[in-house]
Each structure stands twice: as C-alpha cells, then as structure tokens.
Amino acid sequence: MEKTLRLKAKELLESGEVKVVIGYGWNRSKTRTTPVFITDPADVDTLVWNPLCVNNLSLYLTRKYKEIKALGRPAIVAKGCDIRNIVVLITEGQFKREDVFIIGMTCNGTVYKQDLWKGELTPNIMPTKCHNCDVRNPHVTDFVVGEKSTFTPPEVPTGMVYDKVKDLDSKSQSERWAFWVKEFSRCVKCYACRQVCPLCYCERCITEKNMPQWIETSAHPRGNLSWNLTRAMHLVGRCTFCGECERSCPVNIPLNLINQKMIGVVKEAFDFKSGYDEKTHPPMIVFSPDDKENFIK
Amino acid sequence: MPRIGVFVCQCGNNIAATVDTKKVAEEMGKLPGVVYTCDYKFMCSSPGQEMLRQAIKENKLDGIIVSACSPHMHEKTFRKAAEGAGLNPYQCEITNIREQCSWVHHDKTKAAGTVKSIDLTRMTIQRLKKNQPLKKIKIPVKKKAMVIGGGIAGIQAALDIAEGGREVILVEKEPSIGGNMARLSETFPTMDCSQCILTPKMVEAELNENITLYTYSEVEKVDGYIGNFTVTVRRKSKYVDEERCTGCGECIEKCPFKVDSQFELGLNKRKVIYTPFPQSVPNVPVIDAPNCTKIQKDKCGACAIVCGPKCIDFKMEDKLVTEEVGAIVVATGYQNMPNERFGEYGYGRIKDVISGMQFERLASSSGPTGGEIRRPSDGKIPQSVVFIQCVGSRDEKKGVSYCSKICCMYTAKHTKLYSHKVHGGQSYVFYMDIRSGGKRYEEFVRGAIEHEGAMYLRGRVSRVYEKNGKIMVQGADTLSGNQVEIEADMVVLATAVVSRDGADTLAQRLGIGYDKYKFYNEYHPKLKPVETVTAGIYLAGTCMGPMDIPESVAQGSAAASKVLALFSADEMAREPITSVVNRTTCNACWDCVTACPYTAIEREAIKDRQGNVVRWVAKVNDGVCQGCGVCVAACRSKSIDLKGYTDEQVFAAINAF
CATH class of the missing domain: 3.30.70.20 (Alpha-Beta Plaits)
Structure with a gap:
C-alpha cells in the first residue's frame, strides 16, 4: 500500500496537479507517526501507512492553517473517517470538492493511542469508532489505495463509548450532572480539543470574543462548564466521532461520551449522520418548515 | 456619564395593586447614571406622554426607560414621544412590569412584585447604557405587483390593485383565468349563476390596461425582498401566437382528436387544441402537446391549415420571463381530495358515484349535459340522489382533520338545484353536523330541508354497492337510531378541500410558511390574516384553507389594499432591528x-x-x-x-x- 501511495503522491506532485501532499511519516525514532507535508516529489518516500496513522489530517485543510493553504492545491492521505470530516468541511463551504485531491486509504482500523502499539493491531487497542466503522472503504475519493475491505459493522453499534452512554442515560439527572461537573472540573482550558478538531475551524473562537466575554477564560469550574458545553453544542450534527478531542485531552475528559450522545440525539431527531453527503448541510442549522416540533411541550 | 430617566407606570391598578411603583422609582434613582425618576397613573395617556417629553427636555436625558406593560402594547407610543422630545427613538426601552410581573403576582403586600420590578428595571438600565442610536431603514419600492393564481381571489386582488392605478401581472397556470369558480353552476346563498357573475370580472381583468395576463404560466423562481422582488415566470408554450389569434375557434372545430376534459372533470371530451371553457379569458386556444400527433409524430397539422391569421407554430418553446415587482399576492387556490381514497363509497368503481364538483358541472348550463341532471353511466335522469358529506373532511384517519367549511352549504345548494331541475326527485343527505354560519346561510339550509324536500340524515355511510342497476347506500341514521338502506340512482360525494399539488414547492420558492396540510400560513390568524412572515408577500383565498367565495373575494381585496398601502410611498421605512x-x-x-x-x-x-x-x-x-x-x-x-x-x-x- 505504501508503495502505491508514494507512487501516486510522486505522480501528483510531478504533474503539478497538487502542490502539497498531506500525509503520515515516521518520527525520528520511528515509534510514532506524525503529519508530514510533502512539496518535493523527491521526498515521497517519507510517506508511510500503518495502523499508527490515527491522526485526523483533515484538520490541515481548514482555514486555521493558512500557511498550508498558501502552498496551493493539496492532496490528502485520508481514512474513511477522516473523509467524513472533509465532507462536513465541504458542506460548510470551507472549500470546494475539487479544491482537494483525496487519496482514500482502505483501513482495517487504527490504534487508539500510539503508545498502545506493540507491533500488532488487536481489537482491544482499537477505538470504538473502528469497531463500528462503515467507511473502511473510503467513500469520497479521487484515488483509492489498498484492497477492498469486506468488514461489515455490527447492526447495533457496540463498544466502550456506547456502553458508557447507555450507562449514563440510565442515571438520574442529578447523578449525570454530578458526573459531568466532576469530569469538567479537571479541564485546564488548554483548548487542545479545539485545536485538534477539524470542525473547530473558527478564526476567532467564541472563547476569544471578549466584547462581551461570554465564556470565562480562567480554569474555573463555571468557565469550564460553559466552555465544554459550548464546544459540544457547536459540534451537534457535525461531529463525526473521529475521537481526536478525547485523544488529545491531557486530563482525559471523556469527550467522546458527550459527542456520541449528541450524535445519537441528532440521529433520532433528524435521521442524519454527518460526513456522508457533501450536499447536505448539518440539519441542526437548517430552517425547514418540515422540522418536527415534538420537543415543544 | 449617561443621563437616564426612569418612568414607572401604575397602569391604574393593573400594576400598582401588586407593585409599589413609588418605591421602584425611588430605588432606580439611586443607581449611577439615573438622573430622573417618577411614577404616574397612566404613562401612555396624553398627560403621561407630555410628562415624559418635558422630563427629557428639562433634564437633558439621553436615554429613557418606561417600566410599564409589554413592549408589544406601547413601545411605539413611547418611542414616538421620545422622538418628539428630540431623542433617538431607540434610546427608549420598555421594561415589562405588567404581563411579566404584576399580573403574575397576587401578593397584595406588594413585596415580591416590587422586588421583581426593581430587578427587571435595573437590568433594562444596564442594557440601555449599551444602546446605540439606530436609524430606520429606507427601502425603495417598485410599484408593480404580481398576483399568482387567477381564480376569483386573484382576479379580485389584481382588479383592486389595477383600480388603485398600479400595474399588476396576473399569473395563471391554466390556459384561462377563472379558477375553480368557473366550474360552479350556481352559488349559495343567492343562487346566482357562477359564470354570470365571474365572467364580467374575467373580462374586466383582460381589458384593464394595468393588468398583464400571463396565462399558462408558472412561477419558477423568486428572488429579492419587499419592494424589490425578481420573479422568473415560465410561460409554457401554447403553440398559438397570442398576439395574432383572433379566437375564431376554427382550429378547435377542425382538430380530429379528442381527450378527456380536465375542466369537465372527465365528464366530457375536449379537442387536443382547446380552450378550457367557452368563456375562457384570454380566448386563445392552446395545444395539448403530449396528445397532439403533429407535435409528437409530425402527422396531421389540420389546425394550422385552417388558421386564418396563421398563428399556429408547432415549434414554439417555453419562455422564461423575468419580472421586477414590489409585492406578490399568492392566490393559488385549492383542489378537491382525490375520491379514489374512499373505496367504501364506490368512487371509480361505480360510474354514478361522482364528486360534488362533477355535480356542479352537471348542473351548469354550460356543462356537458347543458344543465340537465343526467347520470354519467347511461344519461338517465336520476330519481333519487344520495349526497354524502364530510368525505375526507373531519376524518383524521383517512383524510384531513379539519372541516372543509363549504360542503354543508354547497350540498344544500345541490339538493335545491336537483329539486328545481328534477321535479319529483328525492335527495338524501348524510351529514355529521350542519355548519352554516354566515349571512343568510342557515336560512338557506333550512329552506333546502323544509321547502325543497331534501331528506337530511344524521350519520355516516358505511357501504355503497350496486344491486339490480341501483346504487345501494347503507348507513346509520343516528337520530332515529336505525340502520338505513337507500336505493339511489346517483351518489354525490362532498370531498374535502385540500391544498394544491405543489403548494409546498411554491411556498419554498417564495419563502413563506405552510401548515401540515400545505395550506399557507398567515402572519397572524386574527390580526394579520393576509400577510405572511415574508414582508411584501400577501395571501388571498383558499391557498390558506377552506373558504367560500365571499371570503376569498374579501381577502383578495384585503391583500390588494395592503399592496396599495405599500405602494403609496416611494420608499418604505422599516424598523432597524436587523x-x-x-x-x-x-x-x-x-x-x-x-x-x-x-x-x-x-x-x-x-x-x-x-x-x-x-x-x-x-x-x-x-x-x-x-x-x-x-x-x-x-x-x-x-x-x-x-x-x-x-x-x-x-x-x-x-x-x-
């Protein structure tokens, strides 16, 4: 797979069809993969592909990375789950489909955290999303690398995140509240969750609006709660459950839980899953006379 | 430092009963930036407003707060008063201490009400300090209107706007204006002939210099906003040059092919080149392209040969016309619910089970039978007719939950027409309730029952079937508690009034709302009955829900008056809350x-x-x-x-x- 990937990258760069290939490369000690940005066809051998390629590189297509935009048309090495984010970015007008060359990677799952890698991909080191993945064969691509995957996700999604959501749902309102207050109290407002999220692409985040300052910036429980709830609300109907926020959180706040819960709510209310169709705008933000109004009681 | 004035209203006893207004005023006076406070019995009264103006001038106030009723009531009043004293009107804010405070508190000691009023007013003061002076928005207005739908409501709206001296484009989907009313025989409660009162209006619309008719046309796209809409209209190809056609009818005469007439609801045939009915306006035939052999297979062409002015062009194509208008009146009307949904009444299975609208055609002197009531199967005069009301209406399971409103009246009219035309015939009416609210409506129905011999049976019909050439109608008469079975020659179904197919698509193009039945939503059901949420788009007639002719006409005129008011100035001032x-x-x-x-x-x-x-x-x-x-x-x-x-x-x- 790596060979095909490198050949394609070389071809794209040499023909001038793209100016930069965004992909994965090794770190110096070859223990982790890290994003690489290849502009010279001679460097394509830097590109790698293996289960450590967990990062969601679609982040580098957003307006947050102006210096990458300035390089010219990009090609991106993307797993199906990453492509879902690219699709959302397209629906939200961040760029056009033809503005990016998508090299879709057929994927058999990744490790949840790179440190867990012991040389073999076993189910217990894969994140919940991989166990329920329906885009192992990437769905929106210009070029596909890899053999077709025959994996079919279970009908009822399974895994730790779903179990925990169910567990939380069964608790009382005050118990849930206590749970989240406790979890959020650890937040140090480093905003890693925001920086790593491909859909948190605002040039000025609401937390940085100080006239007026809606969200307190200090790591105080009140500001923590408003930040984390605002972040979750801003992703409703958009989040693709890529898991990058939780993976990057230094204090292990279970952000996947809140994201997955909201995905479930949107699925139920609008029968919508984000990141599959680049023509459908996330439903939470679309005025439609047909919207159900059964929430008004 | 701002110079704010706080005016607390007692609203007689409405506020003062549970709020100590004097204390509210005093407390507010202690806040930084507040230089004047008072309380008064009725701030909205002339002396109250004068007090406000005086205080602004004497204390050089740069912002005022009136703690009184809901801003819905008197925000305009107080802003105008403030403007009169030289203040920017948007520097006047209202605190609602009546609906949101005094009326919800019953504590006569005034403790809770006063505390809450103080809180609310204090919030408004802080808010006011951040106010920016705003200016009303001026929008230029194009003084030309478009009316979509050429039924009676649309025609009335177009005529009234034209009378007011403004240009109107009347867009109609069918080859002729007239709408559903053109199909009717007589109209309740006066029993005058529908076409006799409608056609003069149609001709008036055609001749009025201010009205441009776009028949056989549909609205394709709407852009812009109040005063400045750009509407794209698809003028479907008629294959006949409207300008040169003299309406002689030779082509219709010569056309050798016949198909079912939609206007006659399948009771009669029409030619492939046709006008829907003899009094069509404009009197220009159109070719029904899918059925025309010349257009489909390049055979025939008889119409073009006989046409004197040579105005038939088989190669004619649809044209897209763009019109700039300042206001739009939507009057797209209704249709009847398809009877096929009601298998138990035998529609489609038994030939002589017809709809109310088909009965109108049978009774109409310009209809397929020349106004004689003859049943469709064999042309015999039916000696007994059963009318079934509420077919689809008030039937949540199979139809719609609302009442179609006009059926009680037109069924009574049908029984009258039937008794006038078939002497000795007996009519039966199965009804749920008789709803005849309206001027001279109840008398009309009583007349049908008491003087014209219609037999009214309160109950539902369970089954309609054929037996020995008769139609057997089984049903319940709930007043006597008996099951009844009637031998009828014909059955007439009063089918529900429903919105037009494609009503939702048009609403989306226009950006107006509609309900779950796809009837268009008025801005406010009582106080803004012909406006929509989209400024500059008005509604008239049955596109909003079932209504009768007088109501539709009144709405057409109402919508026209709104349009004319909008057109009365070159510019329109709008609230700057954007x-x-x-x-x-x-x-x-x-x-x-x-x-x-x-x-x-x-x-x-x-x-x-x-x-x-x-x-x-x-x-x-x-x-x-x-x-x-x-x-x-x-x-x-x-x-x-x-x-x-x-x-x-x-x-x-x-x-x-």
Whole structure:
C-alpha cells in the first residue's frame, strides 16, 4: 500500500496537479507517526501507512492553517473517517470538492493511542469508532489505495463509548450532572480539543470574543462548564466521532461520551449522520418548515 | 456619564395593586447614571406622554426607560414621544412590569412584585447604557405587483390593485383565468349563476390596461425582498401566437382528436387544441402537446391549415420571463381530495358515484349535459340522489382533520338545484353536523330541508354497492337510531378541500410558511390574516384553507389594499432591528444562510484591487431581515449581532441581574 501511495503522491506532485501532499511519516525514532507535508516529489518516500496513522489530517485543510493553504492545491492521505470530516468541511463551504485531491486509504482500523502499539493491531487497542466503522472503504475519493475491505459493522453499534452512554442515560439527572461537573472540573482550558478538531475551524473562537466575554477564560469550574458545553453544542450534527478531542485531552475528559450522545440525539431527531453527503448541510442549522416540533411541550 | 430617566407606570391598578411603583422609582434613582425618576397613573395617556417629553427636555436625558406593560402594547407610543422630545427613538426601552410581573403576582403586600420590578428595571438600565442610536431603514419600492393564481381571489386582488392605478401581472397556470369558480353552476346563498357573475370580472381583468395576463404560466423562481422582488415566470408554450389569434375557434372545430376534459372533470371530451371553457379569458386556444400527433409524430397539422391569421407554430418553446415587482399576492387556490381514497363509497368503481364538483358541472348550463341532471353511466335522469358529506373532511384517519367549511352549504345548494331541475326527485343527505354560519346561510339550509324536500340524515355511510342497476347506500341514521338502506340512482360525494399539488414547492420558492396540510400560513390568524412572515408577500383565498367565495373575494381585496398601502410611498421605512455580520471574523460556513427562515442572508465576496476574491463572508440584506435572531444563535464564532439586541446589551442586562 505504501508503495502505491508514494507512487501516486510522486505522480501528483510531478504533474503539478497538487502542490502539497498531506500525509503520515515516521518520527525520528520511528515509534510514532506524525503529519508530514510533502512539496518535493523527491521526498515521497517519507510517506508511510500503518495502523499508527490515527491522526485526523483533515484538520490541515481548514482555514486555521493558512500557511498550508498558501502552498496551493493539496492532496490528502485520508481514512474513511477522516473523509467524513472533509465532507462536513465541504458542506460548510470551507472549500470546494475539487479544491482537494483525496487519496482514500482502505483501513482495517487504527490504534487508539500510539503508545498502545506493540507491533500488532488487536481489537482491544482499537477505538470504538473502528469497531463500528462503515467507511473502511473510503467513500469520497479521487484515488483509492489498498484492497477492498469486506468488514461489515455490527447492526447495533457496540463498544466502550456506547456502553458508557447507555450507562449514563440510565442515571438520574442529578447523578449525570454530578458526573459531568466532576469530569469538567479537571479541564485546564488548554483548548487542545479545539485545536485538534477539524470542525473547530473558527478564526476567532467564541472563547476569544471578549466584547462581551461570554465564556470565562480562567480554569474555573463555571468557565469550564460553559466552555465544554459550548464546544459540544457547536459540534451537534457535525461531529463525526473521529475521537481526536478525547485523544488529545491531557486530563482525559471523556469527550467522546458527550459527542456520541449528541450524535445519537441528532440521529433520532433528524435521521442524519454527518460526513456522508457533501450536499447536505448539518440539519441542526437548517430552517425547514418540515422540522418536527415534538420537543415543544 | 449617561443621563437616564426612569418612568414607572401604575397602569391604574393593573400594576400598582401588586407593585409599589413609588418605591421602584425611588430605588432606580439611586443607581449611577439615573438622573430622573417618577411614577404616574397612566404613562401612555396624553398627560403621561407630555410628562415624559418635558422630563427629557428639562433634564437633558439621553436615554429613557418606561417600566410599564409589554413592549408589544406601547413601545411605539413611547418611542414616538421620545422622538418628539428630540431623542433617538431607540434610546427608549420598555421594561415589562405588567404581563411579566404584576399580573403574575397576587401578593397584595406588594413585596415580591416590587422586588421583581426593581430587578427587571435595573437590568433594562444596564442594557440601555449599551444602546446605540439606530436609524430606520429606507427601502425603495417598485410599484408593480404580481398576483399568482387567477381564480376569483386573484382576479379580485389584481382588479383592486389595477383600480388603485398600479400595474399588476396576473399569473395563471391554466390556459384561462377563472379558477375553480368557473366550474360552479350556481352559488349559495343567492343562487346566482357562477359564470354570470365571474365572467364580467374575467373580462374586466383582460381589458384593464394595468393588468398583464400571463396565462399558462408558472412561477419558477423568486428572488429579492419587499419592494424589490425578481420573479422568473415560465410561460409554457401554447403553440398559438397570442398576439395574432383572433379566437375564431376554427382550429378547435377542425382538430380530429379528442381527450378527456380536465375542466369537465372527465365528464366530457375536449379537442387536443382547446380552450378550457367557452368563456375562457384570454380566448386563445392552446395545444395539448403530449396528445397532439403533429407535435409528437409530425402527422396531421389540420389546425394550422385552417388558421386564418396563421398563428399556429408547432415549434414554439417555453419562455422564461423575468419580472421586477414590489409585492406578490399568492392566490393559488385549492383542489378537491382525490375520491379514489374512499373505496367504501364506490368512487371509480361505480360510474354514478361522482364528486360534488362533477355535480356542479352537471348542473351548469354550460356543462356537458347543458344543465340537465343526467347520470354519467347511461344519461338517465336520476330519481333519487344520495349526497354524502364530510368525505375526507373531519376524518383524521383517512383524510384531513379539519372541516372543509363549504360542503354543508354547497350540498344544500345541490339538493335545491336537483329539486328545481328534477321535479319529483328525492335527495338524501348524510351529514355529521350542519355548519352554516354566515349571512343568510342557515336560512338557506333550512329552506333546502323544509321547502325543497331534501331528506337530511344524521350519520355516516358505511357501504355503497350496486344491486339490480341501483346504487345501494347503507348507513346509520343516528337520530332515529336505525340502520338505513337507500336505493339511489346517483351518489354525490362532498370531498374535502385540500391544498394544491405543489403548494409546498411554491411556498419554498417564495419563502413563506405552510401548515401540515400545505395550506399557507398567515402572519397572524386574527390580526394579520393576509400577510405572511415574508414582508411584501400577501395571501388571498383558499391557498390558506377552506373558504367560500365571499371570503376569498374579501381577502383578495384585503391583500390588494395592503399592496396599495405599500405602494403609496416611494420608499418604505422599516424598523432597524436587523442582523449585522462582523466581516473580519466570519468563517463563511453559511450556517446563517441555511438557518435563516427569510433567506435574508447572502454570500458576499471580498475582493482585492485586482478583483481577485480574497475571502467570502455572509451579508445580511436589511430589506428582508426580520430581526428574528436565529442567525445570531446559529453563528458559532459569534460573528453576527442583532441591532437593538446586541450581545453587549443582553450581556449587560444579564450581569445586572
């Protein structure tokens, strides 16, 4: 797979069809993969592909990375789950489909955290999303690398995140509240969750609006709660459950839980899953006379 | 330092009973920036307003707060008074201490009410400190209107607007204007002939110099906003040159092919080149292209040969016409629910089970039988007729839950027509309730029952079937408690009035709301019955729900008066409560564009001096924006603010709490 990937990258760069290939490369000690940005066809051998390629590189297509935009048309090495984010970015007008060359990677799952890698991909080191993945064969691509995957996700999604959501749902309102207050109290407002999220692409985040300052910036429980709830609300109907926020959180706040819960709510209310169709705008933000109004009681 | 005045209203005893207004005024006087306070019995009265003006002048106030009733009641009054004293009207804010305070508190000691009033007023003071003076928005108005739908409501609206001296374009989907009313025989309660009262209006519309008729045309696209709509109309190809056609009818005569007539609801045939009915306006035939052998297979062409002025062109194509108008009246009317849904009544299975509208055609002197009631199967005169009311109406399971409103009246009319035309015939009516509210309506129905011999049976019909050439109608008579079976020669179903097919598509094009039955929503069911949420678009007639002819006509006139009022000035002043985009922080995610119910937000390209697009941002069109604030909530980067309700103002108010 790596060979095909490198050949394609070389071809794209040499023909001038793209100016930069965004992909994965090794770190110096070859223990982790890290994003690489290849502009010279001679460097394509830097590109790698293996289960450590967990990062969601679609982040580098957003307006947050102006210096990458300035390089010219990009090609991106993307797993199906990453492509879902690219699709959302397209629906939200961040760029056009033809503005990016998508090299879709057929994927058999990744490790949840790179440190867990012991040389073999076993189910217990894969994140919940991989166990329920329906885009192992990437769905929106210009070029596909890899053999077709025959994996079919279970009908009822399974895994730790779903179990925990169910567990939380069964608790009382005050118990849930206590749970989240406790979890959020650890937040140090480093905003890693925001920086790593491909859909948190605002040039000025609401937390940085100080006239007026809606969200307190200090790591105080009140500001923590408003930040984390605002972040979750801003992703409703958009989040693709890529898991990058939780993976990057230094204090292990279970952000996947809140994201997955909201995905479930949107699925139920609008029968919508984000990141599959680049023509459908996330439903939470679309005025439609047909919207159900059964929430008004 | 601001110089704020606080005026607390007692509203007689409405507020003063549970709120100590004097104390509220005193407490407010202690706050920084407040230089004048008072309380008074009726702030909205002339002396009250005068007091306010005096205080503004004498104390050089730069902002005022009236703590009184809901801003819905008197915000305008007080802002006008403030303006009279030289203050920007938007520097006047209202605190609602009546609906939101005194009326919900019953504590006669005034403790709770007073505390809450103080809190609310204090919040408004902080909010007021962040107010910006605003200016009314002026929008130029194009003084030309479009009426969509050429039924009686649309015709009336077009005529009234034209009478007012303004140009109107009347768009009609069918080859002739007239709508459903043209199909009717007589009209209740006066029993005058429908066509006799309608056709003069149709001709008037054709001859009026201010009215342009676009028949056989449909609205394809609507852009713009109040005063400045751009409407694209598809003028479907008639294959006949309207300008040169003399309406002689030779072509219709010669056309050798016949198909079912939609106008006659399948009771009669028409030619392939046709006018829907003899009095069609304009009297220009159209060719029904799918059925025309010349157009489909290049055979025949008889019509073109006989045409004197040579105005038939088989190669004619649809034309798209763009019109700029200032206001739109939607009068697209209704249709009847398809009877096929009601298998138990035998429609489609038994030939002599017909719909009420088909009965109208049978009774009409211009109809297929020349006004004689003859049943469709064998042309015999039916000696007994059963009328079934509420077919589909008031039937949540199989039809619609609402009452179609006109059926009780037209069924009574049918029984009368039947008894006038078939002497000795017996009519039976199965009904649920008789709803005959309206001037001379009840008398009309009583007349049908008491003088014309119609037999009214309260109950539902369970089954209609054929037996020995008769139609057997089984049903319940709930008043006597018996099951009844009637031998009938013909059965007439009063089918529900429903919205037109495609009503939702048109509503989406226009940006107006509709209910679950796809009837269009008025702005306010009582106080704004012909307006829509989209400024500049008005409604008339049955596109809003079932109504009879007088109501439709009244609405046509009402909509026209709204249009004329809009056209009475060159510019229109609008409340400046609109959204504004911060272009430096906008991410161009277009969430606001999709969230806006009024399509008021556009995509704007910011270009450099060479004309290259540097970035895209959202732009609010002041003319269309209604200030609902949905975009403010939708914007994740908080790049949209609502003038008059800015983040700063709201934040200040919350902080003061």
